[in-house]
Amino acid sequence: xxxxxxxxxxxxxxxxxxxxxxxxxxxxxxxxxxxNLPGGIKWTKAPCRFCGVGCGVLIGTKEGKTVAVxxxxxxxxxxxxxxxxxxxxxxxxxxxxxxTKPLIKKNGQYVEATMxxxxxxxxxxxxxxxxxxxxxAVAMYTSxxxxxxxxxxxAKFMKGAIGTNNLDCNARLCMASAVAGFLxxxxxxxxxxxxxxxxxxxxxxxxxxxxxxxxxxxxxRLLDNRLKRKNVKIIDLATRTTRTSKAADKSILFKxxxxxxxxxxxxxxxxxxxxxxxxxxxxxIVFKKGKTxxxxxxxxxxxxxxxxxxxxxxxxxxxxxxxxxxKVEALTGVSAKDIKYLAALYGDPGLKVxxxxxxxxxxxxxxxWMNNLVYNIHLLTGKISQPGNGPFSLTGQPSACGTAxxxxxxxxKLPKGVVTNEKHRRLAAKIWQVPYERIPAxxxxxATEMFRAIDRGDIKFLWTxxxxxxxxxxxxxxxxxxxxKNDCFVVVSDVFxxxxxxxxxxxxxxxxxxEKSGMYGNSERRTQYWDKMVEPPGxxxxxxxxxxxxxxxxxxGDLFPYSKENHHEEIYNEYRQFHVGKKHNMAPVEVLKKQSxxxxxxxxxxxxxxxxxxxxxxxxxxxxxxxxxxxxxxDGKAVIWQRPYEPAPEVPDNExxxxxNTGRVIEHWHTGSMTRRIPVLHRAVPNAYVELHPDDxxxxxxxxxxxxxxxxxxGSTVLPASINERGLPAKGQVFVPFFDESMLINDVTxxxxxxxSKEPDYKKCAVRIERV
Amino acid sequence: MxxxxxxxxxxxxxxxxxxxIIVSTSLFEEQLVARAETLAxxxxxxxxxxxxxxxxxxxxxxxxxxxYRGVGSKKGLGPYYSRRAFPGAPPVIxxxxxxxxxxxxxxCLQCHQNGGYVDQYQAFAPxxxxxxxxxxxxxxxPVVTTGSFIASSWRKPAxxxxxxxxxxxxPPVIxxALEMRNNCLSCHxxxxxPREIRVSHPDRVNCRQCHALNDNTMNAPEIWTR
Numbered sequence: 001x002x003x004x005x006x007x008x009x010x011x012x013x014x015x016x017x018x019x020x021x022x023x024x025x026x027x028x029x030x031x032x033x034x035x036n037l038p039g040g041i042k043w044t045k046a047p048c049r050f051c052g053v054g055c056g057v058l059i060g061t062k063e064g065k066t067v068a069v070x071x072x073x074x075x076x077x078x079x080x081x082x083x084x085x086x087x088x089x090x091x092x093x094x095x096x097x098x099x100t101k102p103l104i105k106k107n108g109q110y111v112e113a114t115m116x117x118x119x120x121x122x123x124x125x126x127x128x129x130x131x132x133x134x135x136x137a138v139a140m141y142t143s144x145x146x147x148x149x150x151x152x153x154x155a156k157f158m159k160g161a162i163g164t165n166n167l168d169c170n171a172r173l174c175m176a177s178a179v180a181g182f183l184x185x186x187x188x189x190x191x192x193x194x195x196x197x198x199x200x201x202x203x204x205x206x207x208x209x210x211x212x213x214x215x216x217x218x219x220x221r222l223l224d225n226r227l228k229r230k231n232v233k234i235i236d237l238a239t240r241t242t243r244t245s246k247a248a249d250k251s252i253l254f255k256x257x258x259x260x261x262x263x264x265x266x267x268x269x270x271x272x273x274x275x276x277x278x279x280x281x282x283x284x285i286v287f288k289k290g291k292t293x294x295x296x297x298x299x300x301x302x303x304x305x306x307x308x309x310x311x312x313x314x315x316x317x318x319x320x321x322x323x324x325x326x327k328v329e330a331l332t333g334v335s336a337k338d339i340k341y342l343a344a345l346y347g348d349p350g351l352k353v354x355x356x357x358x359x360x361x362x363x364x365x366x367x368x369w370m371n372n373l374v375y376n377i378h379l380l381t382g383k384i385s386q387p388g389n390g391p392f393s394l395t396g397q398p399s400a401c402g403t404a405x406x407x408x409x410x411x412x413k414l415p416k417g418v419v420t421n422e423k424h425r426r427l428a429a430k431i432w433q434v435p436y437e438r439i440p441a442x443x444x445x446x447a448t449e450m451f452r453a454i455d456r457g458d459i460k461f462l463w464t465x466x467x468x469x470x471x472x473x474x475x476x477x478x479x480x481x482x483x484x485k486n487d488c489f490v491v492v493s494d495v496f497x498x499x500x501x502x503x504x505x506x507x508x509x510x511x512x513x514x515e516k517s518g519m520y521g522n523s524e525r526r527t528q529y530w531d532k533m534v535e536p537p538g539x540x541x542x543x544x545x546x547x548x549x550x551x552x553x554x555x556x557g558d559l560f561p562y563s564k565e566n567h568h569e570e571i572y573n574e575y576r577q578f579h580v581g582k583k584h585n586m587a588p589v590e591v592l593k594k595q596s597x598x599x600x601x602x603x604x605x606x607x608x609x610x611x612x613x614x615x616x617x618x619x620x621x622x623x624x625x626x627x628x629x630x631x632x633x634x635d636g637k638a639v640i641w642q643r644p645y646e647p648a649p650e651v652p653d654n655e656x657x658x659x660x661n662t663g664r665v666i667e668h669w670h671t672g673s674m675t676r677r678i679p680v681l682h683r684a685v686p687n688a689y690v691e692l693h694p695d696d697x698x699x700x701x702x703x704x705x706x707x708x709x710x711x712x713x714x715g716s717t718v719l720p721a722s723i724n725e726r727g728l729p730a731k732g733q734v735f736v737p738f739f740d741e742s743m744l745i746n747d748v749t750x751x752x753x754x755x756x757s758k759e760p761d762y763k764k765c766a767v768r769i770e771r772v
Numbered sequence: 773m774x775x776x777x778x779x780x781x782x783x784x785x786x787x788x789x790x791x792x793i794i795v796s797t798s799l800f801e802e803q804l805v806a807r808a809e810t811l812a813x814x815x816x817x818x819x820x821x822x823x824x825x826x827x828x829x830x831x832x833x834x835x836x837x838x839x840y841r842g843v844g845s846k847k848g849l850g851p852y853y854s855r856r857a858f859p860g861a862p863p864v865i866x867x868x869x870x871x872x873x874x875x876x877x878x879x880c881l882q883c884h885q886n887g888g889y890v891d892q893y894q895a896f897a898p899x900x901x902x903x904x905x906x907x908x909x910x911x912x913x914p915v916v917t918t919g920s921f922i923a924s925s926w927r928k929p930a931x932x933x934x935x936x937x938x939x940x941x942x943p944p945v946i947x948x949a950l951e952m953r954n955n956c957l958s959c960h961x962x963x964x965x966p967r968e969i970r971v972s973h974p975d976r977v978n979c980r981q982c983h984a985l986n987d988n989t990m991n992a993p994e995i996w997t998r
Contacts, residue, residue: 087942216978223977224975243980725821
């Protein structure tokens with residue numbers, strides 16, 4: 001072997017590589033624009049149907065059918081790249097069990113009906129229920145996958161036409177803590193930064209966020225930046241070793257629920273080491289504390305109202321003394337050295353830091369607190385609202401921001417503001433042209449409580465759209481029997497049959513994504529428009545149109561004067577009036593048609609998006625006399641909240657010795673009703689499983705693939721064990737993905753929620769593992 | 773004259789040392805993934821292990837540069853499969869290998885950890901997807917004869933079809949099992965990769981973001997009915 005030549009060549013290769021990395025541009029995106037596919041394909045832009053990243057896709061259609069998908073190279077979100085779900089999304093519509101005709105349950109059997117018959121029945125049942133039991137006996141449960149027009153007409157129908165606040169959505173299960181966090185700290189919902197932060201940040205701290213699988217396109221952008229700029233660091237802070245942990249520069253594992261203590265310990269270190277940005281804090285921050293020992297919402301009709309009390313910096317500093325890194329080592333399982341390391345990254349004024357999180361922090365019985373605590377870190381150091389610096393809450397659904405949060409399909413919300421505020425109710429009444437008194441001032445049921453009310457018999461009519469609660473709710477072991485009872489009339493609109501449609505009295509076939517036109521809003525406040533590309537099959541109809549048709553049948557026709565062909569655009573134009581003004585202006589539909597989305601506040605004069613809110617340099621809504629202006633709050637100041645560590649409601653004990661964590665895999669999206677119908681994804685991950693630590697498996701005598709039973713105080717499900725495969729849970733913990741409707745892990749989970757946001761915690765409850 | 777050559781040698785030496793440092797520091801720290809004996813019951817579908825996913829990620833920009841500069845093997849899948857008894861079998865060692873080198877040492881890895889061009893064989897050294905396994909000859913054996921002990925009717929099964937796409941233009945699936953081969957870049961991203969399976973974008977290191985495992989050599993999942 002001629003080693004000298006070998007070494008010389010190896011060195012030459014390295015030198016060439018070093019030179020080539022200086023070349024700018026992503027060559028991959030250029031590959032994508034080449035039209036090397038069979039001829040006659042028409043490409044039309046849309047946002048992806050799946051997660052909250054909101055990638056731009058190009059859908060290929062030919063002869064009235066969708067035939068291909070590629071990444072939109074013009075989209076600033078993904079620059080031509082997608083994930084395996086995105087590339088194959090159109091294939092779900094070819095599933096043999098696609099719903100194409102309305103089905104009405106008669107004597108226990110589903111009978112095909114025409115759309116007119118079905119909508120007549122829905123309207124009649126709704127009217128009858130209201131007459132017999134009152135307005136608050138009917139409810140709608142919608143989705144962060146509803147388009148903006150779909151969410152808007154649902155809100156107008158329930159709150160403006162009928163006059164009930166019985167409207168909530170599945171985004172309550174994933175984003176409510178983020179919303180409550182933003183509102184309590186900044187007085188305004190949604191992130192201040194944008195995805196472009198990735199191209200400027202030096203350090204990424206991922207708080208309980210398996211980004212490599214859940215937000216893969218953004219994670220690729222992180223990796224891409226790490227390749228190009230050698231100083232970039234990715235820190236994975238999690239309770240389980242995942243694909244993200246493996247890609248990260250450092251993986252720090254902590255015990256479930258103790259992220260609260262870690263965040264406080266980081267703040268302790270920042271203050272103790274003099275890393276506080278004093279001028280920022282003095283000008284832009286106030287300190288507050290709220291109630292403690294706030295409960296877990298386990299009992300029906302649970303009520304909680306936080307009360308804020310002003311404190312000063314010294315009081316806050318005294319509070320943090322309990323969180324000195326060495327004091328929380330035992331509680332968190334994280335060494336003081338690692339906490340100090342994290343604090344040093346946040347504290348170093350020379351480093352730009354972005355924090356990312358999603359369900360780990362949001363699905364948490366102290367989710368609002370946890371969101372507040374991460375903001376505290378960024379506010380103490382002034383690392384916020386600047387390119388490459390800021391906290392960023394990721395979302396799981398394509399329009400959790402655009403529809404659920406901005407249109408406000410929650411019980412307490414209105415398109416602008418909240419029902420409890422008279423000014424907000426008056427504005428809604430004016431735009432909707434309804435009597436102001438009709439909009440009730442009191443919120444009614446949040447998601448979990450809505451399904452409890454159905455179980456109790458308080459709600460007699462429920463209409464779900466674009467969601468599958470009997471797979472996705474916590475503790476479905478209670479809510480499935482609740483919905484099966486005959487005293488609640490259940491209408492389910494969906495594209496495919498699901499365990500939720502199995503309990504429906506009427507099933508309405510819905511048009512899928514590009515079978516209708518619409519708008520979604522992604523995690524970075526980007527509103528995106530798409531045009532209908534193909535006809536829906538059979539009688540499948542856009543959800544917004546079904547809502548409008550039912551409203552008309554109930555006598556509210558004058559409130560819904562939209563045309564069938566263009567209702568999405570007419571509704572959007574009406575909706576935009578709610579957000580007029582510098583702080584939340586939405587881009588006109590003509591702009592959205594031309595470009596791959598726009599980030600609000602959209603500046604009409606310049607035709608520009610506002611990428612960094614609250615920073616006067618980028619955001620014209622700020623008081624231009626100041627550098628930063630947190631204008632969501634009347635005093636223009638953000639709040640640092642004193643929030644303690646409090647334990648989880650149910651912790652492992654002798655009888656139920658394991659923590660159960662639930663979540664997703666890259667191949668499947670949420671309850672799997674779409675992704676499991678895409679052959680390439682099903683073949684990759686055909687069923688759910690329970691991940692065990694190898695030592696636990698050995699101790700229990702469980703082999704890989706062996707069927708085991710996961711049992712909690714609520715229920716149980718049987719799944720194959722997974723050892724040393726996708727993820728590695730810590731000892732004493734197990735993980736189960738929730739996409740599989742034949743292995744329903746949510747029969748096992750606990751319906752405890754954050755008392756402030758009302759978002760359930762799917763990440764922590766106690767289970768035991770039995771061999772079967 | 774002498775002086776110049778020293779300078780040149782010195783230059784290469786410095787470059788090489790720098791490159792080695794970059795490569796070794798950018799390789800990911802091995803995660804503490806405990807491995808227990810696990811037994812797959814026949815017929816069950818398995819998920820591939822994950823530990824190799826990002827193993828060569830630190831070299832991705834170098835691999836991309838090599839690809840775009842056209843540095844790479846001209847050989848195709850023919851020679852690749854000729855060294856394997858069946859698709860997925862450990863390849864034989866197609867060159868003389870010193871029998872006296874210690875088992876457990878890093879003799880093979882000198883060339884097969886990072887790869888590079890070897891004049892002697894006029895070939896790029898393939899990069900091992902599992903450099904942590906040091907007893908190479910446990911599975912990889914040299915070929916010292918072309919003859920047979922006795923005639924055999926063994927027929928090699930056909931290798932998986934490349935470029936299996938679900939839709940025009942969609943990312944091809946992974947058509948093979950990943951046991952011992954879950955570090956994609958080692959076989960698909962280096963200059964030693966057979967030209968048919970060399971990836972044009974090795975800098976996209978999160979391969980399974982787009983390419984789903986569809987190993988149809990495993991039991992096909994049954995059509996599920998509600």
